[in-house]
Structures are given as structure tokens and as C-alpha cells.
Amino acid sequence: MDFEYWWLLGLPLFFVLGWIAARIDIGQLLTETSTLPASYFRGLNFLISEQPDKAIEAFMEALKADSDTLELHFALGSLFRRTGEMDRAIRLHQGLLERENLPEAQRLMALAELAQDYFKAGLFDRAEELFRRLVETRYANSALRALLEIYVREKEWLQAVDTAQRLETLTGTRLRKEIAQFHCELAQQNLLLGHVAEARTHLAEARAANRNCVRASIMLGDIEAAAGNPQAALAAWRAIELQSPDGLELVAARMMAAWRSLGKAEEGLTWLQDVVRKYHLEKAGEVLFQATLDIQGPEAAYRMAHEEAERSPTLAALDRLLQAKVSGMPDGDLRLVMDALRAHLEKTAFHRCTTCGYTARQFHWHCPSCGEWETFPARFERT
Ligand SMILES: [Zn+2]
Structure with a gap:
């Protein structure tokens, strides 16, 4: 095949064209960046190296x-907000909003920033007002999340339910557990005011939102017990076994009391034992042991404790064994050992x-530290 040498002459031309194209790009870039002050880039550098205070200085200089x-x-x-300088963040964003020629997109952004400033500064009333204005904008997601947090903090449970439902629709995130808990809080508020019918309605709503809501079952049982219906109370509490068996730890004592009030203590003992x-419920095990001691006497309680200690030789099992042993005995050394163990x-x-x-x-439905719901297991741990 003959090689066409003539097109080699075209090569230098391609290089020249490429060089020109590169120069044009670089030239344009230089024009764009030269409009930003050098301190702006210094600020960015400080940001990247996690030095927000120095970044603030550099940006202030760039703004001049x-x-x-x-x-x-x-x-x-x-940056002001991140470093906790809330007054300055608020003044800056307010200043932006006062500009007459601010384009709409930036006005909304300034509003969203100011709302976050108020929120972080703990000025929840003002934050709420602004977030409500942002709910219909492209900041809806963050606005609804912030509003939800505000309503939970302020214990505005009806608003919390409404906001959580809107968030679910907007983002597709499931907040059933939270919504059920908000209804339980509403039920609690109503109970404190003596509004039992309203409380029942909220508990029904809680169960409709989350059929595995243990708290709703516990509260419903409490209402029935307080109304003198131990049979209905037991039915509500027994439902917990299907929802989350660990939840029985929280009601075992109440259940035993209900059985006793019905004159069906033996039935209760059998159920609890099962x-x-x-x-492997520890607290319920303690309730079972005490009830056995009380109803069937120290010998039956001792047999139970002995069997348990053989099966799992824990300190709690040992404690029950001692309790059964010293029951009815005069104070002695064994009782001292038992008291120390109990403590x-x-x-x-x-x-x-x-x-x-x-x-x-103490058990919590709502973590006092991170604010999550139902993150405390009903069974306790030991150090
Ligand atoms: Zn937590």
C-alpha cells in the first residue's frame, strides 16, 4: 500500500488549531476569575482546610x-451560622432581604437561610413563621423537616402529625412510627385533662398509623384498668405479645395486678411463666417471681428460682434464690447479702x-438526647 506522504503536511496545522483553542479557553477563564478577588479563593482554601474563622476573615475582605x-x-x-455567630448571620441575611433589586431565587434563598439562623438560635416562633412561608417553595423538604422538629420541641402534636404527613407525601419517607407516637402524646395530653373519649380516639389513630404501636396498647390498657375493666385492659396488653414481645417488660406488673383483681391469679402466673x-424477659421474670412468692409461697418460689438459676446462672437469678430462701426468716446475714445484691x-x-x-x-419513648422515637429497648442492659 502506498503511503500518502502529503497529509503529513497537515499535522502542524492541527497543533496550531489546538493551541489556539486552548488559549481561548484559558483566556476566558482568566477573565471570569479575575472578577473575583483573590481573598475569595483564600477563603475557599480555609474552608477546605476546616478553618472557618480564617475563612470568615478572608470572605469579609473579599466583600470589601x-x-x-x-x-x-x-x-x-x-459560615457565621456554622461558627455559632448567630447575630451576625441573622443581620447579614436580613440585610440581603432588604435589598430592593434582589432576584426572586436569591430572595427565597436568603429567606431559607434566615429561617435556619432563627432555628439554630432557638428563636422558634420566628423560624416557624419563615419555614411556613417556604413550604410551598423548592425549600419545602428542609422547611417541613425543621417545622417537624419545632413542633416536637414545642409539643404541638397536632401540627406535628400534619407536618409529618406532608413530609411523607413530599418525600415518600415513611413516618408511621412517629405519627403513631404523636397521637399517643395527644392521648396523654387529653388524659391529663380528663378527656378520656378524645384520648381513645387518638389511640385508635395511633394504631391506624402503626398497628405495632406498643405504647398505644399500653395506654389503652391503662384507660381500661382505670375505668374498672381489668378484662379489657388485659386484652389490650396481651396484644403487645404480637406487636413486640419485649414490650411486655413494661406491663407485666400491671397485668399481674389485673389478673389478681379478677381473682384469676393462677391464670396470670401461667401466662407470665410462658x-x-x-x-427471656427479665423484668417480667421478676414480677412472676414476686407474684409466685406472694400467691404460692416461698417453696414454689424457691423451686422456680432454683430452676431458673440452673438454666441461666445470672445475678438476678441468684437474687431471687436468696429472696425465696430468706422469705419469712428473721433478719440475718443472708438478708444482708441479698440487700447488697439488690442494690x-x-x-x-x-x-x-x-x-x-x-x-x-428510666425507659423513654422519645430519646432525650437524639430525639428519635422508640429507640430505647424495653428490656434493660447491665453494666
Ligand atoms: Zn438517642
């Missing part, structure tokens, strides 16, 4: 040179939030 670049204002504003074994067991039991690890002696 060019106060029209809106991006600079926004960068500085969010669930304690099936689900130790009480001191070392705690619940731990599965989301943030916060620990508490």
Missing part, C-alpha cells in the same frame, strides 16, 4: 472589594438508645 457578589454573602452567612421463658442490680440496670447510645435508668 466586591459587595455585589451574592454568593459571597451567602457563603459568609452560612412469656418469660419464651422471650447492685438496681444500680447497674439501664436502657440504652440504639441510635445515639444515650443511657438512662
Whole structure:
């Protein structure tokens, strides 16, 4: 095949064309960047190296040179907020909103930023007002999330239900567990006011939102027990076994009391014994033991404790064994050992939030630390 040498002459031409194209791009880039002050890039550098205070200084300097670049204002504003300088963040965003020629998109952005400033500064009334204005805009998602947090903090549960439902529709995120909990809170508020019928309605709504809502079953049982219907109370509490068996830890004592009030203590003991074994429930195990001691006497209680201690030799099992032993006996050394053991067991039991690890002696439906719902297991841990 003959090689066509003549087209080699075209090669230099391609290089020249490429060089010109590159120069044009670089030239354009230089024109664009030369409109931004050098301090702007210094600020960016500090941001990247996680030095927000120095970044603030650099951006302030850049703003002196060019106060029209809106991006600079926004960068500085969010930096103020990040570093906790809420007054300055608020003043900056308010200043932007006062500009007459601010384009609509930037006006909305300034509004959204100011709302976040108020929120972080704890000025929830003002934050709420602004977030409500943003709900119909492209900031709807963050606005609804912030509103939900505000309503939960302020215990505005009806608003919380409404906002959670809107968030579900907008984002497709399921918030059934939370909505059920908000209805339980509403039921609680109504119970405190003596509005039992309204409380029942909210509990029904809680169960409609989340049929596995243990708290709703517990509260419904409490209402029935308080109304003198132990049979109905037991029915409500027994439903917990199907929802989340661990939840029985929270109601075992109440259930036993209901059985006793019905004169069906033996039936209660049998049922409790069954669930304690099936689900390895510690608190319910304690209730079962005390009831056995009380109803069937120390010998039956001792047999039960002995069997349990053989099966799982824990300190709690040992404690029950001692209790059965010393029951009815005069005070002695054994009782002293038992008291020490009890104190130790009480001191070392705690619940731990599965989301943030916060620990508490008391059970919580709503973590006081991270604000998540139903993250405390009903059964406790031991140190
Ligand atoms: Zn937590």
C-alpha cells in the first residue's frame, strides 16, 4: 500500500488549531476569575482546610472589594451560622432581604437561610413563621423537616402529625412510627385533662398509623384498668405479645395486678411463666417471681428460682434464690447479702438508645438526647 506522504503536511496545522483553542479557553477563564478577588479563593482554601474563622476573615475582605457578589454573602452567612455567630448571620441575611433589586431565587434563598439562623438560635416562633412561608417553595423538604422538629420541641402534636404527613407525601419517607407516637402524646395530653373519649380516639389513630404501636396498647390498657375493666385492659396488653414481645417488660406488673383483681391469679402466673421463658424477659421474670412468692409461697418460689438459676446462672437469678430462701426468716446475714445484691442490680440496670447510645435508668419513648422515637429497648442492659 502506498503511503500518502502529503497529509503529513497537515499535522502542524492541527497543533496550531489546538493551541489556539486552548488559549481561548484559558483566556476566558482568566477573565471570569479575575472578577473575583483573590481573598475569595483564600477563603475557599480555609474552608477546605476546616478553618472557618480564617475563612470568615478572608470572605469579609473579599466583600470589601466586591459587595455585589451574592454568593459571597451567602457563603459568609452560612459560615457565621456554622461558627455559632448567630447575630451576625441573622443581620447579614436580613440585610440581603432588604435589598430592593434582589432576584426572586436569591430572595427565597436568603429567606431559607434566615429561617435556619432563627432555628439554630432557638428563636422558634420566628423560624416557624419563615419555614411556613417556604413550604410551598423548592425549600419545602428542609422547611417541613425543621417545622417537624419545632413542633416536637414545642409539643404541638397536632401540627406535628400534619407536618409529618406532608413530609411523607413530599418525600415518600415513611413516618408511621412517629405519627403513631404523636397521637399517643395527644392521648396523654387529653388524659391529663380528663378527656378520656378524645384520648381513645387518638389511640385508635395511633394504631391506624402503626398497628405495632406498643405504647398505644399500653395506654389503652391503662384507660381500661382505670375505668374498672381489668378484662379489657388485659386484652389490650396481651396484644403487645404480637406487636413486640419485649414490650411486655413494661406491663407485666400491671397485668399481674389485673389478673389478681379478677381473682384469676393462677391464670396470670401461667401466662407470665410462658412469656418469660419464651422471650427471656427479665423484668417480667421478676414480677412472676414476686407474684409466685406472694400467691404460692416461698417453696414454689424457691423451686422456680432454683430452676431458673440452673438454666441461666445470672445475678438476678441468684437474687431471687436468696429472696425465696430468706422469705419469712428473721433478719440475718443472708438478708444482708441479698440487700447488697439488690442494690447492685438496681444500680447497674439501664436502657440504652440504639441510635445515639444515650443511657438512662428510666425507659423513654422519645430519646432525650437524639430525639428519635422508640429507640430505647424495653428490656434493660447491665453494666
Ligand atoms: Zn438517642
